[in-house]
Amino acid sequence: MRIEGHTDTTGTAESNLILSRGxxxxxxxxxxxxxxxxxxxxxxxxxxxxxxxxxxxxxxRAEG
Known part of the structure; x- marks a missing residue:
């Protein structure tokens, strides 16, 4: 099973990638x-x- 974390587009691509890992x-x-x-x-x-x-x-954005 693969678990994926996502963010909205607010912030930089790098910070969103780090945030989505949590x-x-x-x-x-x-x-x-x-x-x-x-x-x-x-x-x-x-x-x-x-x-x-x-x-x-x-x-x-809240939904995405």
């Missing part, structure tokens, strides 16, 4: 603590790449 790594810790073996997981921070929706409004 939630993804926390996700794998949670799953391991609930019985999923670590060798079945990978975590990746993607920053602002591949947003779920276009960030044209504040609501969309």
């Amino acid at each position: 939630p993804s790594c926390g996700g794998d810790d949670f799953l391991v603590s609930h019985g999923v073996t670590a060798d079945r997981l990978s975590a990746k921070g993607l920053g602002a790449r591949r947003p779920k929706v276009a960030e044209t409004t504040a609501d969309n």
Whole structure:
């Protein structure tokens, strides 16, 4: 299973990439603590790449 962390486009690409690594790594810790073996997981921070929706409004940024 791959766990991905994302951010909105606010901030620099580098800072967003670093920020997005936090939630993804926390996700794998949670799953391991609930019985999923670590060798079945990978975590990746993607920053602002591949947003779920276009960030044209504040609501969309919150969703993305």
